[in-house]
Amino acid sequence: MQLNFLGAMNRVTPSGILVDTGKTRFVLDYGADVEHMPPKPPMAVDKVDYILLSHGHLDHCGSLPMLVKKNGCPIISNACTKELTELLLLDSVKINMMEAGDIEEAKLPFDKQDVKVTVKKFVDFKYRKPLSFKNTEIIYYDAGHIPGSAMILMKIDGKTLLYDGNFNTIDTRLLAGCDQDLPKIDYLITESTYAQREHPDRKSQEKELVQLVNETISNDGVALISTFAIGRAQEILLILDSYGIDYPLYIDGMARKSTTIINKYKNLLKEPRSLDDALKKVTYVNGDGMRSKIIKRPCAIITTSGMLSGGTVVPYIQKLHADKNSSLILTGFQVPGTPGHTLLQTGRFVHENSDLEVEMFVKRFDMSAHAGRKEIFSFIKNINPEKVFCVHGDDTKGFAEELKGKGFDAVAPTVDNKIFNI
Incomplete structure (x- = not known):
């Protein structure tokens, strides 16, 4: 051959x-x-x-x-x-x-x-x-x-x-x-x-992520979680659910459709009913009006894209960038040249016509x-x-x-x- x-x-x-x-x-x-x-x-x-x-x-x-x-x-x-x-x-x-x-x-x-x-x-x-x-x-x-x-x-x-x-x-x-x-x-x-x-210890990463989400919400902020739509968004949802969700949790962007697709194929999951159970605690976001409304109260939002290069995470950052009580959580590797990588290096969100100083607490986790x-x-x-x-x-x-x-x-x-x- x-x-x-x-x-x-x-x-x-x-x-x-x-x-x-x-x-x-x-x-x-x-x-x-x-x-x-x-x-x-x-x-x-x-x-x-x-x-x-x-x-x-x-x-x-x-x-x-x-x-x-x-x-x-x-x-x-x-x-x-x-x-x-x-x-x-x-x-x-x-x-x-x-x-x-x-x-x-x-x-x-x-x-x-x-x-x-x-x-x-x-x-x-x-x-x-x-x-x-x-x-x-x-x-x-x-x-x-x-x-x-x-x-x-x-x-x-x-x-x-x-x-x-x-x-x-x-x-x-x-x-x-x-x-x-x-x-x-x-x-x-x-x-x-x-x-x-090497990847860092997975359990430690999970605990730190959940702790940051809880602390952000306790401080009356929004925990904005940037993820890839396929696999990562659903993984983050299950992590949050495993530690208990007692706050408003939303899913936005392509993660809505991908989650719906993946949940159709329960036989592929480690625990077939896991997504079903977690999704009972989730609200899907529909439209800019809803986006503006939900960030007025403490909540967590799982949204795309994973490297901040587009998707619904962009308007959220544009609205929340000056809020020191809110957090921006990155859940994967940020390729050099992407807005996510630039943010980690400079503290600024640079995307198309936006060049914003981000005062949110920014942290990257390895959920590879x-x-x-x-x-x-x-x-x-x-x-x-x-x-x-x-x-x-x-x-x-x-x-x-x-x-x-x-x-x-x-x-x-x-x-x-x-x-x-x-």
Whole structure:
């Protein structure tokens, strides 16, 4: 078989890998780098027979309509990922239309109709149930990253290839850790997002977050919690619920739709009824009028986006930035260049026409859904593959060198060294 890496080489985005078995051509993920205008796809690829999608995050699914327009190929995924992907792609088109305006070169090469066509190409899979394609057998395993996420195992002519997509080995409030009951793996394509960083103790992070929310509300302030819509918003809700919610709690932005979607697939959650129970204590926010009204009283608001680069968190910050009794809680990594990162560095919220001094109490917590350094190394050690390909990280070269030092045959694909015959 031949592997052709199309993106996420010595960087986190955009994911895309062509696997040519000699009889069938598969693309594993086809994401987008949303830091570009328009969002940048992986390298182009000609004929594609099937797309194997690991999960519904834009850096893995954001350019799918481009492949479907060109090839009309089926997308092997599951129902939850299908709905989340549609939500994200439609939002991506909407945002691009607003930001690009009349600048043709800034426009996405697909529209809402293309997204609708793409969604119709989805073919459902079940975890652990083999799918056969000529000389290839494919099995999806739960990746523990977000609801519906999968590690993709390919058995090709007696050899096994595992693409772990994005994975997490530890249990969170929302999900159980990834399925590690795997067969012998010959080749592993692994994410390297946190290969150089450990996560802080999760329980301590949870307690500190809940304490800050409670203290803010006790001080008659608003606890504004900025999250990613998929996975993170629901995780934060379950954390708050586990410690007891005795204050007004609201969900706003894309987190409303994503929570509704995820709650339809209760079988994917660690505790199937957990979201149902927590949502009984939540009110969804509808419209600017309601936003202006709820912040007049102490409350907590879970809203998007996670790096303050858009979404409903923006008008909240514009209204609350001078309120010293309120807090702005970030729940994940802030990419350099984003408004969230700028805020942490300078104390100012800079977004489009806004440049505001933020007097709210600002704190970032690590609620990552990725395996940390220790977990990644342990995962690879347990699998013990013949060869490891390191992608989806800021220093995949350094990670590959570390793996070599531990006795593994490891490589970090680059633009100049991206095709491997194995």
